[in-house]
Amino acid sequence: xxxxxxxxxxAQVLRPDRKRNRLGYNILALVxxxxxxxxxxxxxxxxxxxxxxxxSYDQTLWPSSLTFDNFARAVKQDNFATAIQSSLIxxxxxxxxxxxxxxxxxxxxxxxxxxxxxxxxxxxxxVQMLPPTAMLIPIYLQLNALGGIDxxxxxxxxxLVSTLPFATIxxxxxxxxxxxxLEESAMVDGCTRMGAFRRVIFPLLAPGLAAASIFALVNAxxxxxxxxxxINDNSKYTLxxxxxxxxxxxxxxxxxxxxxxxxxxxxxxxxFMIIQGKMATGLTSGAVKG
Amino acid sequence: MTAADTQAAGPPVPVPRxxxxxxxxxxxxxxxxxxxxxxxxxxxxxxxFLILPAILAIAAVYVYPLIKTVIMSFQDLGRAALWGNxxxxxxxxxxxxxxLGDPEFWSVVGRTVVxxxxxxxxxxxxxxxxxxxxxxxxxWVRLVLTVALIAAWSMPLMVAASVFRWLSDSDYGLxxxxxxxxxGNEDRWLGHNWFLNPWQGFGIxxxxxVWGAIPFVVITMYAALTQVPKELEEAASxxxxxxxxxxxxxxxxxxxxxxxMVATLSVIxxxxxxxxxxxxxxxxxxxxxxxxxxxxxxxxxxxTSFSQGSAIALITVLMLSGVAxxxxxxxxxxxEVE
Numbered sequence: 001x002x003x004x005x006x007x008x009x010x011a012q013v014l015r016p017d018r019k020r021n022r023l024g025y026n027i028l029a030l031v032x033x034x035x036x037x038x039x040x041x042x043x044x045x046x047x048x049x050x051x052x053x054x055x056s057y058d059q060t061l062w063p064s065s066l067t068f069d070n071f072a073r074a075v076k077q078d079n080f081a082t083a084i085q086s087s088l089i090x091x092x093x094x095x096x097x098x099x100x101x102x103x104x105x106x107x108x109x110x111x112x113x114x115x116x117x118x119x120x121x122x123x124x125x126x127v128q129m130l131p132p133t134a135m136l137i138p139i140y141l142q143l144n145a146l147g148g149i150d151x152x153x154x155x156x157x158x159x160l161v162s163t164l165p166f167a168t169i170x171x172x173x174x175x176x177x178x179x180x181x182l183e184e185s186a187m188v189d190g191c192t193r194m195g196a197f198r199r200v201i202f203p204l205l206a207p208g209l210a211a212a213s214i215f216a217l218v219n220a221x222x223x224x225x226x227x228x229x230x231i232n233d234n235s236k237y238t239l240x241x242x243x244x245x246x247x248x249x250x251x252x253x254x255x256x257x258x259x260x261x262x263x264x265x266x267x268x269x270x271x272f273m274i275i276q277g278k279m280a281t282g283l284t285s286g287a288v289k290g
Numbered sequence: 291m292t293a294a295d296t297q298a299a300g301p302p303v304p305v306p307r308x309x310x311x312x313x314x315x316x317x318x319x320x321x322x323x324x325x326x327x328x329x330x331x332x333x334x335x336x337x338x339f340l341i342l343p344a345i346l347a348i349a350a351v352y353v354y355p356l357i358k359t360v361i362m363s364f365q366d367l368g369r370a371a372l373w374g375n376x377x378x379x380x381x382x383x384x385x386x387x388x389x390l391g392d393p394e395f396w397s398v399v400g401r402t403v404v405x406x407x408x409x410x411x412x413x414x415x416x417x418x419x420x421x422x423x424x425x426x427x428x429x430w431v432r433l434v435l436t437v438a439l440i441a442a443w444s445m446p447l448m449v450a451a452s453v454f455r456w457l458s459d460s461d462y463g464l465x466x467x468x469x470x471x472x473x474g475n476e477d478r479w480l481g482h483n484w485f486l487n488p489w490q491g492f493g494i495x496x497x498x499x500v501w502g503a504i505p506f507v508v509i510t511m512y513a514a515l516t517q518v519p520k521e522l523e524e525a526a527s528x529x530x531x532x533x534x535x536x537x538x539x540x541x542x543x544x545x546x547x548x549x550x551m552v553a554t555l556s557v558i559x560x561x562x563x564x565x566x567x568x569x570x571x572x573x574x575x576x577x578x579x580x581x582x583x584x585x586x587x588x589x590x591x592x593x594t595s596f597s598q599g600s601a602i603a604l605i606t607v608l609m610l611s612g613v614a615x616x617x618x619x620x621x622x623x624x625x626e627v628e
Binding site for chain 1: 334336446449455584
């Protein structure tokens with residue numbers, strides 16, 4: 001293909017060309033950045049602008065004045081406090097439990113060769129590709145039979161297990177990067193296997209564990225479908241389901257909805273910034289945003 | 291954000307390993323060395339104890355429900371039977387023949403496939419172009435773009451959907467205001483309801499899906515692109531290859547495995563799109579907006595025909611299993627499942 005269009009760009013000519021090109025690419029990139037960030041900007045601006053501007057047929061890109069009225073309305077919405085509580089209880093419990101189980105499994109997969117090891121990894125990768133709705137029906141029916149509807153534990157179990165596969169695969173990645181020799185020399189020096197894990201492996205694994213748990217936390221915090229189906233009691237709504245209460249038959253209070261959304265997103269964004277470098281990795285295991 | 295970062299956790303999407311740069315990739319030789327022989331007989335049961343909790347958990351929340359889905363789709367589970375008195379009748383393939391004989395099902399399948407294809411093509415195309423562009427930027431511009439991508443990426447789906455619903459609101463949405471201003475045709479655009487016509491509605495939904503998926507694609511593809519040896523590209527262009535030729539014969543072969551993986555994942559994700567449609571349509575999508583996931587959901591939870599819903603979900607799983615197996619084979623080929 002290149003043979004048919006020979007040498008119309010010799011190397012010497014490339015240099016000045018490249019400079020001009022770079023300016024063009026820079027401008028294009030800034031436009032792209034503006035487009036990608038625009039919904040984020042619109043979220044924040046809409047939450048801060050006065051309500052008469054929101055209910056206006058002439059939307060302006062820049063607010064005439066800033067106000068916290070929307071936030072006040074959002075916070076006063078029924079069940080805000082209980083929704084925070086529900087979200088915290090469910091996601092933190094699920095993440096702590098999930099991380100313990102995932103770390104054990106990751107150590108086994110990363111450190112030992114045993115029968116069924118590859119099969120286990122493949123199963124972990126495959127189950128993440130199951131459509132959520134395929135899981136929703138049987139899980140709903142089963143929890144219903146066990147009395148787990150409207151109970152935190154039902155949701156906790158679901159979140160715990162749904163973070164398990166990718167957390168295991170992610171932590172295993174960190175485990176195999178810790179040289180076995182470190183562990184072995186600790187054991188030669190008289191540590192038990194447990195001691196070697198506690199004194200040598202765990203400190204090295206800690207950053208990876210932190211990344212994996214933040215990742216799991218963000219996932220649990222953002223989940224809404226199972227929360228919507230499995231929790232019907234208003235006072236046990238998680239934050240995402242609570243967001244839906246801003247839409248009523250009379251329409252949507254967009255100002256308050258945007259303010260509430262901003263509040264919910266803040267912890268996610270902060271956590272996300274912390275682990276963004278490792279995000280690509282976790283996401284490829286297919287766990288998030290489908 | 292560097293390739294080394296993404297390598298750290300052994301990603302199922304492999305960043306190509308270039309022999310010259312072994313420093314950035316922990317290669318298999320180091321990790322898979324003498325370990326298996328060193329394990330003593332005594333420790334042989336230990337790994338099974340370690341994976342036991344994970345296996346139980348996955349069996350309870352993934353495998354068992356999947357089996358139950360299969361069982362339910364061969365039964366007729368009226369809501370009455372749900373609330374007690376046992377005995378759910380077996381109906382063999384009746385659910386499946388009903389579903390497969392229903393023209394509505396086929397139009398849902400067609401809609402899902404078209405929607406998935408459009409989303410994947412747009413996501414991968416735009417994503418690859420942005421990633422290629424990122425190689426040619428000044429450092430600070432690249433930083434700005436990365437921050438914008440991460441900001442978009444970190445938006446919870448629920449929140450992003452609310453913003454897009456607000457942007458496309460028929461009365462007070464920004465999109466309508468901008469279109470009215472740009473075209474000068476206020477009657478046409480002010481108060482325009484984007485979701486009346488499913489084609490336009492799916493346009494907005496596609497926008498949301500593609501916007502949400504681009505950051506991941508760009509960041510992964512960019513990590514792969516930085517692994518392409520500079521010397522090879524320069525050598526090729528010195529030898530007279532055009533820019534496209536360099537891309538086609540030097541860059542593409544290196545990033546192809548990553549591209550294939552990300553594309554395969556996108557196919558699976560976009561086939562399963564649920565939340566974006568569900569949330570933009572205010573939790574009650576009209577039949578015109580149903581993709582396979584929503585169709586199964588509404589059969590199960592709106593019409594309370596759980597058996598029909600399960601059967602549709604099972605058909606979806608079977609349709610996707612080919613793609614999933616292909617993805618798994620790619621992973622095995624690149625040695626990620628080691």
